Amino acid sequence: MTGLRIELRRSTALWAGLVVLVSGTGMLWLVTSENAAWKGNSTSALLAFRVPVAYVWALVVGLAVFQGMRDSRARVTELFTSTSRPGWVRLGTLATAVAGVVAVAAALLSAGLVAIVVLGGGFVSTGFVPLMLTVVLALASSVLLGLALGRLLPHPLTVPVALVATFMVATAAGRALEVQAPGDPISRLALLTPVFDPPDSDLVTTSTSVDVGQAVWFAGLGVTAFLVLVARTWAGRLAALVPAGLAVALAVSILPAKYSDLLVTDSIAGRLVCDGPVCVSRVHEASLPVAAAAGKEALAKLAVLPGAPTNVHEDTSAMSHLVAAPRSGEIVLLSSQGIYSVTEGYRRPLELEPGQIRLELFAGAGVAPCAAPNSFNFQEGIVRYVTAGYFNGGLAELPTDPHTWRNTRTRAEIDTAWQAFRAQPAREQLDRVAKARQMLLKCEDPEAVLAGLVAP
Template sequence: MSILGVELRRSAALGAALTTVAAGVVALYVAPGRWSTGWMALAIAIREYLILMWPLALAAGAWQGRREHRTKVGELFATTARPRAQRMLPVLGAMAITLTVAYLLVTAAGVAWIFTTDRYLPVLNVAVVTGVGVLALIGAAWLGLGIGRTLPAPATAPTLGVAGVLLVFASSFVSPDWLAAAISPIHGTSQFHHYQTIDNQVSAALAIWLAALAGTGVLLLVAGGWRARTAALVPVLLGLTVAATVVPRDPAVLDQPVDPVARELVCTDDTPTVCVSRVHATVLDALTPLAREGLAVLARMPDAPTAVHEDTTTYRLREDRPTPDGVVTIPVRIDRRGGLAHPAAVVPEIVTRLGVEYDGTCRNRNPAVERAAASWLLGREPQPDLGVEEDAETNAGAVTLWQGLRALSDDEALARVTAVRDAVLACADTTGLLSRSPR
């Protein structure tokens, strides 16, 4: 233990840990909105930032690995009675301990940000994703130790640092996709929806590969000749074979898999019902009054919707999830603090489609007519659809139709707006339904 303590204080282990913590925390807080949606999002984001932390650990290990060559004590130590493998244990232990603590400190920095705003914690999955990230750092450091001892040149560490970035990035694009999942520590960490997870079987395959890399590093570190160094390649080859056997081939498991529990709806106890996904349960209280205000606006029309649900469709996976009758779906956005983002947009998003779900199959919809009708219900002038390319005349036409509605009595205007809603439901042409002389 005293030798391990010396290694912890005087080797590159402490510096590697501090550098890793700095890189990880800075990367996290540059864009907290990417992971403020929940615990799994945080765990996945930290794994993604291994593109920075993994090369740093690799380079630190390589720098430490050339210590005996740098201090010219290799021959002296070779004359001692203790086997080299035994002498290297404190070095390996120091690197493993400090980098484990470093990864957990980066995680703790993120947890401090979301602790009070996120309730859904899939303990097993988060622990597995985090554990694989820790193993990735240890494997990188141990591999660097072995390479640094085998190639004890001053340029080895910085070269490995640069090469590590390229390797981590390139490995995530290896084809086929299942092979990338088995060897890349950042595969599957680009987040496309809030219910995303990493399958435990994928994590198991990656853990096997990372353990094999660590084993190769250890063998290189303790090898006494070229035969032993050649034999150090065996763990890599064996680990790759086993990982490729274990990793699943199903694209639904490999390509942004969905956590079904995270996507389950959590609803209000009273009516009108408002529901959000379990991972967004903390914003239900903030969303409910806004959603009910939107339903109240739609309630001016007969047979209006009576509930608002979060749209949990993941379009990237081309899902077709039917909406129950009487329900309006809206996206729920989370801000960088884990609260409800863009609350002012909730009511317009509920009203803008007149309570009718848009599935893209109806080609008779007239955006200017629908926008004018929704704007009349909202009591405001039509606004351009920001972020969407549209005909320059669309909003101008909507303003003209809206002005025509305002000139009518409320009963007549409401009847025409309701006719537009009914035409949309029937997938009929809405053109002319708001004009003074409807066809």
């Protein structure tokens, strides 16, 4: 214990811990918007921490490399080699001090994020624990790797090269995990870093295969780094590479190859809680009374349709930020994706007023858009406005599409389509809405859907 206390005072251990706390907090604050979804769920909070980890990781490795060069800088390498005390004991004490402080700092930062969620009235579950353990293990093993590199290559350029190289690896890994569709392949090697840019959602987390694969890899990396640190011969250093080699082989066989297998719905936060036919996720349970009132009213109005929907569910799909919502004739899906308005900022559907939620459920006659998120089809947009107006008793702005409503030209086209639709007899209007609903369920050509709705 005396040696450990000395290393805590004389080494960069406490500075490394401070770097984790300060840089992690600062970078997370810089990349976080005021209405970030992660503040609503402890699991999402730890997942959001993977973004600033790219910077924290590089700084920690750089400090560890600098610390690993201490004996060489002080020119006492031969002196310590000649002492009777085993070298692995002294170096093990140093490694324990620096890696231990960094691990504690990462755990404290993780606990701080959970505390933010708690103080904000968010949802807390044990789902954040695997994510926290992975980050702690990743940073601790990276410290050991940095110490080993510093001791093995005591050159003035080693520190800046290691720092820049780590940051470049983190950046490349982040880009390698950017996709356009759930089925897109991802690099398993990119998952051997702790870096990941998650979607702005409080309903998703990494899959078990990712957590296990990364834990195996970082554990093997830590063992190899420690063995390299304490080895005195090149043969011993080469033998020390075996744990990392086995770990990377096992990890790559476990890690997913497709993006859809990387993210999954949080099994705890995403579990549905219901009030009659209306269900929302547990993480949004506070919004259930408002959603239930709006949902029941919407279902009552939609009941005039043949094969009318009977339930309203929040869309908790892990891929809802990339693909259109699934088709269902029985369930009206309420999106969990955010809505941006210039005047009102970034809001989520469950944060809307009851009347606005009801309008969203009316749009498309209870069928979610066929257009993928962050894309728009103008004809489908008009269909959604006209069908919502039919059940609402008049046109009104859809919260999910304020830009079309507030644009003079597009608003005029909506009004024209509405007048053509209202010119039909009442029974004909219902038949056309019912037909449009069936076409939307099959995601048929939006132009044909609009023509069937408003054509003379």
